[in-house]
């Protein structure tokens with residue numbers, strides 16, 4: 470069989486959609502999808518969401534890709550590619566999350582700065598019991614920073630590592646996280662679009678490889694009520710026109726060595742804290758993770774090398790100077806989440822918001838911060854609707870679609886608890 474092409478995009482729900490296409494499409498090429506996919510919910514309900522054009526005949530949109538982006542995949546005989554969505558007038562589709570990230574990158578580049586991004590992704594491994602019910606993967610010897618077979622008896626992560634190498638993903642590390650059977654995957658810093666394309670494909674690959682071992686690897690924020698949550702921490706910095714790290718003020722990092730750019734980014738992230746949650750903690754389940762004292766970005770605060778604040782300033786300086794935003798969870802669309810964080814940071818730089826003092830509390834027993842995110846998806850969606858500057862920067866149409874779909878999600882999940890709530894999401898994210 471000649472190689473075929475699997476062409477995909479990551480949608481408004483962070484679900485991968487695509488088609489298998491013949492060998493002739495392994496070129497600069499395109500394929501068409503129904504635009505009303507942007508009105509489809511996790512439970513397959515088709516809704517008249519803004520921009521989805523469900524009541525206007527469910528027309529086409531077009532996914533376009535370039536040959537150079539086509540790569541080998543983890544399935545033999547199948548190449549894989551991510552593309553950009555266009556409308557029927559051949560204009561970039563405003564709902565396209567990858568397009569939103571491209572706009573965010575272009576907005577920074579217009580300031581002479583190229584965003585560099587490093588993403589940390591957490592997830593839980595589940596497996597079916599004798600009755601077919603999902604239960605935590607049996608790894609009782611798993612510990613935080615666990616490696617080897619006690620953390621992962623089936624060794625499915627070894628297969629993920631080997632395949633990632635073969636596919637050319639630049640892995641920074643794989644380890645077991647705090648709440649066994651939880652794992653963390655980190656890819657190295659790269660240009661924002663490349664970093665996010667890679668994490669999107671890596672996440673899909675990891676889920677599909679794990680499934681071969683009978684593991685449902687889920688990136689939903691809190692699949693096990695008694696365990697911790699799964700975040701998607703977004704580390705970022707900027708390369709200036711000389712190739713230097715623009716967040717660096719010298720060889721040392723940390724709060725004492727921040728420059729105006731770092732301060733501006735922080736101020737923007739704080740100013741848009743509540744609005745961001747609706748976009749980057751995007752499910753009903755996200756608010757079981759996003760709680761005080763959970764190392765997860767609930768509080769409107771920032772600090773130095775402190776895991777219990779929302780934006781952490783690395784103590785590494787020079788080329789490694791960076792900010793780490795810890796609010797997004799692993800279920801969010803990585804394009805939308807990185808676009809939102811970069812845009813909030815940019816608004817801070819451009820609008821001169823004031824930066825409140827650094828958090829001095831430990832985040833467990835004491836916190837200076839008095840404001841947090843909303844406590845549930847309904848509140849976060851309202852906060853997002855109110856933050857028109859953030860919506861405008863990320864893309865008004867994309868945010869309008871998101872707000873509509875998420876308000877519906879509030880209603881759909883209102884009466885779901887425990888396994889029923891988990892199962893609304895678990896096979897998709």
Ligand SMILES: NC(=O)CC[C@H](N)C(=O)O
Nearest residue numbers: 697698699700764765776
């Ligand atoms: N290692 C950590 O920093 C834990 C992060 C935490 N699991 C989160 O939800 O973000």
